[in-house]
Amino acid sequence: MSFRKILIANRGEIAVRVNRAAHELGIETVAIFSEVDRGSLHVRYADEAYCVGPGPAARSYLNIPNIISAGLISHADAIHPGYGFLAENARFAEICADHGIAFIGPTPKVIQQMGDKAAAKAIMSAARVPTIPGTDILDSAADAMRAANQLGYPVMLKAAAGGGGKGMREVRGPEDLAHAFATAQSEAEVNFKDGRLYMEKLVARPRHVEVQVLGDRFGDVVHVGERDCSVQKPSHQKLIEEAPAPALSERIRARLHKVAVSAARAVAYTSAGTLEFLVSGDDVYFMEMNTRIQVEHPISEAVYGVDLVKAQIRIAAGERLGFNQSQLHAHGHAIECRINAEEPGAGFVPAAGTLTDVAFPGGLGVRVDSHVYAGLAIPPYYDSLLAKLVVTGSSRNEAIDRMANALRETRVSGVHTTLDLCRAIMNDEAFRAGGVSVEYLPSFAATTAAAT
Amino acid sequence: MDWDKALARAREVAEFCAEAGLERYRVSQEDLEIEVRRSSRRVADDAAAPAAARPASGSGLATSNGSVTHEGPAETLLKAEFVGIVRFTHPVVVEGVHLPEGRELAYVESLGIRNPIRVVAPSRVTAVLVSDGQPVEYAQPLFAVEPTT
Structure with missing residues (x-):
């Protein structure tokens, strides 16, 4: 069985991303949008689009009755929730099923178990996964x-x-x-x-390393390598991610992969998911499992050559994964920079406004996932992510140099952005050396802000 | 007056209406009456529409003395609050009919629930903007009405 039409219950770059995967699979798409998002590319690229509410997310992107109703009147047979909003809402997954619409994600039970962080930790402890x-x-x-x-x-x-x-x-x-x-x-x-x-x-000077997993309904589980997401804002939100994790011993890397796969098996995981770990010296601690596709998934796609969103869709349609662990190999190095509408010099406060000039980079090994263009108004209601720049190089050094150049080519004006900060980080000795901890960015951003 | 001339005249009126930023304008001449109304239904195309097609702030609708001659100032759009299928209530209303206060024109069926669309005062229907059984989105204008008190 394959889906004929998918409703994408999200907005922005991830809705664009899911739309691409669906279209490549020959599946029609239905977008939803709030009154302030009518001009977003995620609306333009979809085959159909329905306004589901006003700007505030609680009345639009979280408006379950209107979203389900849009699915029904458009005859969508599945809903992809993206990340955020309803992606990890077990009740929403149940409601989809109640209306005969497949939820593209794991079972409501697993979402609920992993969503309760304390319960998740207990389950992982029982499965002999090390926890803090x-x-x-x-x-x-x-x-x-x-x-x-x-x-x-x-x-x-x-x-x-x-x-x-x-x-x-x-x-x-x-x-x-x-x-x-x-x-x-x-x-x-x-x-x-x-x-x-x-x-x-609190674990001392930890690095945030997470492992991507995929599981299907036939009990096949694989890992798609790890991502280092240690470059985080003071709010613990990620800014720059890379795969594979640099300066990590092969022993720890193998251990993370093994633990992630056994954890996913322990909950009979049936979609794309991520296990987040803190790594401090030789210690590895499970933090949480995210039962959704993540913002930074493209870096894993880049080094493993696996389309994770397509895999999610196929698994939800009841198909087999179609590959096993021995067929998955990491090639080269990938880095993602998040271009957010926010002001790093002012505590990363979100910035709203109209984009006056937008130019994205190109070339070998450069990928841009975005929903914006010059003239688009950035509403104040949502996540501030404007674009994800993802580069792949044959080595980490090449990837960093490629990112530095891609950032030079990128222009986003009209609102404050994280562009300059990302540029500065690509040229920073400590980042280039590899293996920074989560304490890196808060102090770097403070120093950079003080210097300007 | 022949058809081509009438059409040309209607086009002129429409252009005047757009330039002046008016939502609606009616003119009668000899045996011809032309009423031009800008459809606010074309919401899906709004974002891509040239800015000139929209009223510039401070013109027409927002005259300083508050007297807006050619616009139906009391005209209101009855919009869908829910995503669903619009179903007309019998007897089906058409443009021009007068409705008593509280009369249901239609309902939006959403997840099996009837969400009625009513007039809050005695009104005249000035436009029917959807057809029976059509899927509708949030805030989609369904009917235009004006009070008849």
Whole structure:
């Protein structure tokens, strides 16, 4: 069985990306959009498009009745949720099934299990996946205080329903705990309608390394290598990612791959997914599993030559993966830079406005995933991602030089962007040496901002 | 007046209407009456439409003394709040009919739920912008009406 028509329940670059995969598979597409997104390329490229609500996401891209109704009136037989919005909403996946529409992703049960970060950790511990020492759900700030004393500072507060760095607070000492607890709780409340928090011991100078997995309904599970996403903003949102992870011993790399595959098997995973790990020295800790396609998936596609979105669609249609681990090999090195509409010099505050000039780079090994063009108004309601620049080189050095040049060719004006910051990082000694930790960007951005 | 002349005249009126930034304009001459109305339904093409086709701010609709002569100032568009299929309520309304307060013109069927489209005051239907059984999106104008008090 193959799908005939897919509704893409997302916006921006990822909707464009999914649209491409569907069209290449000969599948028709239906876009949805909010009133302020009518001009986005994701609307233009789709075969059909329906406005589902006004600008604020809660009334458009999260408007389940209107999205399902758009699927029904357009006779879509599947929905691809992209990332963010409804991508990891188990209830949405169930509602799709209730209306006879296939949800392109894992089962609602797995989404629900992995979405509850504390539950996910318990499942992974049981599957002998190493996890960071931590607590169950904390009932109060006082409870948190006791737990922190037991674990030893510094500690990290995390939202049970969290993701994308929201509802997360680093706590260096007891004097900061009460305030951090209150702010993380309200942030979790606002973003996930779930204020439950748990605590983990803070791992010293960790690197963020994640492993891409694919599983089908026949029990086949493979990994598609790892990605190093250590270049993160102070909010823990990723800015630059690369594959393979540089300066990582083959022993640790192999261990990450093995652990990821056994974790995916433990939950009978049936889509594209990512296991995020913290790597500190020789220690490897499972952080969370993302049951969606991720922003940075193109770098894995680049080095492994696998189209992950097509694989997701085929798996959801009941097809076999069609390849095994021994057929997957990494070739060369890939880097992604996220061009966001935000001001790095002002704490990465999102910038809205109209793009006056847009020029993207090209050439061998250069890929641009984007939904924008000159004249497009960037609304204030959504994620600030404008474009992803992805380059592939035969070596890490070649990839960095290629990215540096691609960034030189890129022009995005009319709003503040992360372009200059990415350019500076490509020329930075520490980044070029490889293996920076998650502490790298916050201090680099602060130094760069101070220097200008 | 022959057909070609009438069409040419209608085109002139339409151009005047666009230039002045008017939504609607009616002119009568001898045995001919021309009413030009800019369709706000063509929302899908709006983004690509040349800027000249839209009222510039400060012209026509927003005259400083507030008297807008040629525009039906009280005309309102009844829009879909839900994505679904529009179903006309019987007796089916047509352009020009008068409706009592609260009269349902149609409903939007969305996930099996009837979402009625009603007039809140006695009104006259000035335009029917969709056809029965048509899929509609959020905020799509379905009918134009003006109060008849």
